[in-house]
Amino acid sequence: MSHRLVLSTNHAVAYAVKSCDVDVIAAYPITPQTTVVEKLSEFVADGELDAEYIAVESEHTALSVVIGASALGARTFTATSSQGLALMHELLFIASTMRLPVVMSIANRSLNMPLNIHCDYQDMMASRDCGWVQIYVSSAQEAHDTIIQAYRLAERSDILVPVAVCYDGFVLSHTYEPVEIREKEEVLRFLPRFKRPNVLDLERPITMGVMALPDYAYEFKFQLIDALTKVPRALEEVDKNFEEEFGVSYGLYEEYKAQDADILLVTLGAIASTAKIAVDKLREEGVKVGLFRPRLYRPIPVDVWKEKLRSAKILAVVDRAISFGAIGGPLFTDIVSVFANESDRPLMMDFIAGIGGRDVTIKELMDIVRMSGKVLQKGRVEKACIYYGVRGVEYE
Amino acid sequence: MTAHIEARKKLKAYLSIGVLLKGLKIEGCMLIEVRWHGRGGQGAVTAAEILASAAALEGKWVQAFPSFGAERRGAPVQAYTRISEKLILDRSFIYEPDIVVVLDESLLNADRSNVLMGLKPNGKLVVNSSREPHVLANMLRFNGDVAAVDATSIAIEVLGVPIVNTAILGAVARIIDTPRKESIIEVMKKKFPPTVAEKNLKAFTIAYDRTIIGRL
Numbered sequence: 001m002s003h004r005l006v007l008s009t010n011h012a013v014a015y016a017v018k019s020c021d022v023d024v025i026a027a028y029p030i031t032p033q034t035t036v037v038e039k040l041s042e043f044v045a046d047g048e049l050d051a052e053y054i055a056v057e058s059e060h061t062a063l064s065v066v067i068g069a070s071a072l073g074a075r076t077f078t079a080t081s082s083q084g085l086a087l088m089h090e091l092l093f094i095a096s097t098m099r100l101p102v103v104m105s106i107a108n109r110s111l112n113m114p115l116n117i118h119c120d121y122q123d124m125m126a127s128r129d130c131g132w133v134q135i136y137v138s139s140a141q142e143a144h145d146t147i148i149q150a151y152r153l154a155e156r157s158d159i160l161v162p163v164a165v166c167y168d169g170f171v172l173s174h175t176y177e178p179v180e181i182r183e184k185e186e187v188l189r190f191l192p193r194f195k196r197p198n199v200l201d202l203e204r205p206i207t208m209g210v211m212a213l214p215d216y217a218y219e220f221k222f223q224l225i226d227a228l229t230k231v232p233r234a235l236e237e238v239d240k241n242f243e244e245e246f247g248v249s250y251g252l253y254e255e256y257k258a259q260d261a262d263i264l265l266v267t268l269g270a271i272a273s274t275a276k277i278a279v280d281k282l283r284e285e286g287v288k289v290g291l292f293r294p295r296l297y298r299p300i301p302v303d304v305w306k307e308k309l310r311s312a313k314i315l316a317v318v319d320r321a322i323s324f325g326a327i328g329g330p331l332f333t334d335i336v337s338v339f340a341n342e343s344d345r346p347l348m349m350d351f352i353a354g355i356g357g358r359d360v361t362i363k364e365l366m367d368i369v370r371m372s373g374k375v376l377q378k379g380r381v382e383k384a385c386i387y388y389g390v391r392g393v394e395y396e
Numbered sequence: 397m398t399a400h401i402e403a404r405k406k407l408k409a410y411l412s413i414g415v416l417l418k419g420l421k422i423e424g425c426m427l428i429e430v431r432w433h434g435r436g437g438q439g440a441v442t443a444a445e446i447l448a449s450a451a452a453l454e455g456k457w458v459q460a461f462p463s464f465g466a467e468r469r470g471a472p473v474q475a476y477t478r479i480s481e482k483l484i485l486d487r488s489f490i491y492e493p494d495i496v497v498v499l500d501e502s503l504l505n506a507d508r509s510n511v512l513m514g515l516k517p518n519g520k521l522v523v524n525s526s527r528e529p530h531v532l533a534n535m536l537r538f539n540g541d542v543a544a545v546d547a548t549s550i551a552i553e554v555l556g557v558p559i560v561n562t563a564i565l566g567a568v569a570r571i572i573d574t575p576r577k578e579s580i581i582e583v584m585k586k587k588f589p590p591t592v593a594e595k596n597l598k599a600f601t602i603a604y605d606r607t608i609i610g611r612l
Contacts, residue, residue, distance in 0.1 A: 006449040006458060171487050175461035176445045178452050270487045277485050361488040 004180050009140040009172040012179045013079070013105045013165070014039035016147035018049045019187040020103075023074035026054040026065035032082040032117065034107045034173050040077075059084035063091035063104075070100040071208050073199035075151065078102070081169055082109035085123040089130070095162045096131030097224055098209055101154035101196075102162040103147065104132075107173035108269075108320075110356045118357020119169040121268070121321040125330040131224050133163040133231055134298035136268040140179045142250060143167050145242065148182060149250075152191050152238045159234050160196075161227050166297075168270040168320075170357065182246060190245045232301040252301050254293040255308065257283060261290030263372050264312035264346070268294060268331060271318055271353075271360050278365035289369050294331070305338050314347040316372040318365070318388075320354040328352075328385040347381050351388040364389065371395070426482055428574070429490045432475040433511050434499030439561030443497070444475035446565060449583040450575035451479040459484045472507050479574060490514075497522040497568055499547070499560050504536065512536060522567045524548060524560055529610030538612075543567045545607040547599075554599040562596040566603030577604065 007015065013036050017025070025044070027037035043049040052069075056062045059080050066076040080088060085106060095102050108124055110116040124134065133153065137143045143165060150163035167173060198206060212220050232252055243249035256276050258264060265275050272293035282289045292308055309315055319329025326333055328350035339345040351368045354360040368388060375381055386395050430447065434440030441462040448460035459478040476490045492514040498504060501524055503511055515521065520541045523532055526549070529542035547563035554563075562584065569577040584600065585593050 004452070006445070006452045006460075168487075170461070175459055175487070176448055177459050177484070178457065273485045274487045359488050361491075362486060 003183075004178050006176050007140060007179045008035065008174050008176050009143045009167050010035040010107065010174065011039050012140040012144040013147055013167075014043065015179070015181050016144045016187075017077045017103075018043050019182050019184045020075065020077075020148060020151050020191060021049070021184060021188060022051050022077045024052045024054065024066065024069035024076045025078065026056055026062045026069070026076075027078050028057070028059045028062050028080070028084060029055050032080065032084045032109060034079065034081060034169075036079040036105055036107070059087045060091060063088045063095065063102075066102050066104075067091060067095050067098065067100055070095070070102050071098065071200050073196055073201075075155075076102050077104070079105045079107075081107040081173075082111060082117070082123045085127060086111060089127060092127055092130035092132060092162075094209070097220065099160040099224065099227070100162055101151070101160055103150045103154055103165070104162065105143070105147065105165045105167070107169040108166050109169035114356075116356045117169075119171050119270075119320070120355050120357070121166070121319075121330070122355075124164065124166050125321040125323070128298055128330060131161070131228070132298065133161055133228070133235075133296070134166060135163065135295055136166045136297055137172070137295070138254070138269055138273050138293065140172065140175065140177050141248075143172065144179050144182070145246070145248060145250065148187055148191060149235070149238050149242055152241070153231070153235055155191075155194055155196070156234055156238075157194075157197065158230055159227055161224070161231065166269070171270045186245060190242065228299040231299050232296060232304065235296055250295055252294075252296045252304055253308065254291075254295060256291040256293075258290030258292055258308070258312075260288060261311075262288040262313040263290075263316055263369055263376065264309065264314070265289065265291045265316050265318060265365065265369065266294070266309065266331065266335065267291075267318035268297065268320065271320060271365070274360060274362055275318070275365050278362045278369065281362065282366055282369055287369065287373065297331075297334075300334055300338065302338055305335065306342070309335065309338070309346065310342075310344065312346045314349065314372050314376045316368055317348065317350045318354075318360070318368065319350055319352050320360075322352055322355065332385065347376065347379075348384065349375060349381055350385045352385065352390075353388045358389065426480055427484075428479045428495070428572070429493045430477040430479075430495040430497060430568075430572075431490050431493040432477070432497045432499065433503050433507065434473050434475070434561075435469075435503070436471045436473050437469040437559070438473075438499045439559050440473050440475045440497075440499050443499070443561035443565055443568075444477045446561075446580060446583050446587065447477045447568065447572075447575065448479065449587075450579035451477075453579045453582060454575050456480060456574060457482060457484050459487075463489060472503060472510075474510075492516055493519060495520045495522065495568070495572065497564060499524050499564050501525045504532075508536070512538065515540075520571050522564065522571060524564050524567075529608055530612060533610070533612045541571060541609055541611050543571045543607050543609045545603045547603055550599050550602050550606070554602065555595050563599040563603040566600040566605075567607040569600075569604055570607045571609060
């Protein structure tokens with residue numbers, strides 16, 4: 001029997017990890033850590049979760065421990081954000097290229113400098129090429145459910161890729177809202193214990209994390225590329241099975257009033273939630289606007305994005321991260337790349353917003369749509385990337 | 397002064413046709429937004445969460461979230477609660493609250509512009525203060541209902557520490573229709589260990605009884 005609690009997204013994640021009955025949790029417990037692992041340490045201490053909880057001296061070690069445990073066949077979890085994720089950077093690649101089904105939650109927060117503890121996606125976006133599956137969620141409930149889906153996806157024998165579940169720091173991580181808790185019995189029905197083919201085992205010794213020189217290194221990497229191409233279809237299947245068990249599904253993306261939209265807002269995570277209200281208000285004014293929220297961000301489900309974004313006349317991308325020196329934010333450059341060889345494509349604009357925890361309001365999102373509408377009327381994009389709301393710069 | 401009298405007359409007229417109170421009743425409007433102003437260590441964030449949890453017990457959709465600076469004891473802190481009949485999609489801060497709760501009276505001077513910012517004209521103000529509501533209303537030039545209770549004294553008397561969140565919730569329970577007092581009590585019983593819960597419920601109940609509601 002599921003039951004409903006009012007939880008922060010951090011705690012919603014912790015409850016999901018508990019229901020997934022993980023074996024090993026390793027985490028650095030101090031800032032920029034969140035209350036995810038605090039809650040998990042309580043569960044372990046109270047005997048509600050039979051796991052090894054290993055408090056380590058850095059995020060670098062946290063992921064190292066989890067990698068080791070996962071190589072032994074354990075179901076593992078860690079969590080971090082911001083500088084902590086940056087410190088994990090080299091291990092991110094090791095986990096993915098060793099094909100370990102690690103699951104990690106990330107409360108996305110800004111990277112230094114300036115010192116700032118607040119929300120943006122700079123931490124994960126700086127690691128977007130690390131070979132992990134990356135899913136951005138939009139509510140505490142979705143975070144809870146996506147953790148459960150993440151294990152099912154990561155542990156599939158045709159995938160075996162680590163998964164990062166990303167949610168807006170503070171805006172989601174510290175926000176309390178009602179969450180339907182999936183109980184352990186139901187979750188383990190959906191997520192049965194499985195035996196991985198290649199784990200460290202004294203009875204059946206293998207070598208993991210080998211050295212490969214120019215003759216084979218490329219093929220090792222390509223195995224990961226190949227596994228990632230299977231992720232969109234696999235996640236759809238996982239999502240469908242999840243729906244059969246729990247009655248809820250999320251898909252690879254979410255769209256809202258997008259069918260006939262001339263202007264399509266494209267954004268991740270929490271902003272997409274607020275954006276629905278902006279869409280409703282503008283629809284009342286007769287503006288044909290809709291919303292597309294990618295959920296699976298890596299690997300990019302290229303065909304899906306292409307199909308869903310193509311019919312709009314202009315895309316108004318809202319990026320909560322900066323790609324310094326690039327033509328726009330990370331999400332924008334990804335979307336541009338999806339249309340690289342297409343002659344039939346919408347106009348595209350990028351609005352960088354919500355940096356360092358700056359609030360993104362309904363009014364601002366409406367303003368962004370109106371600015372895009374003006375560009376659409378002109379029929380030509382003069383300035384593709386708008387640093388929206390930044391002081392000292394005026395845009396028409 | 398005449399302006400105030402005029403305003404009061406207008407408000408009374410609104411009251412008589414039920415518009416003013418309806419604005420704060422969940423049935424009449426889709427959404428109630430509460431903004432909490434306190435100082436680090438007073439428990440504003442917990443209060444925001446308790447109120448939300450209590451409304452959730454009554455089947456409402458809720459949201460409670462803090463606005464942290466760098467966490468430190470004594471610094472001004474804001475927290476927010478949203479209560480709605482519908483799923484809450486707005487994830488931005490609250491700029492036009494229906495209710496403002498002030499856990500620390502010194503913020504009325506130190507942070508006055510922020511405390512009153514955007515408070516709806518027919519909104520309500522809850523203040524931890526030993527002063528009379530009409531005195532506070534006059535001081536703040538606020539035309540709406542003001543609920544006042546000396547939560548600090550109650551907290552020190554009952555809990556032995558100036559953590560005023562559960563006491564101020566007593567005053568909030570007096571002026572808000574949803575959630576009901578009983579739901580807040582139920583949440584507090586679940587949230588705290590028994591001995592802590594008992595003391596906090598005492599602080600809550602005393603504050604509920606001692607709260608004075610008034611206006612200009």
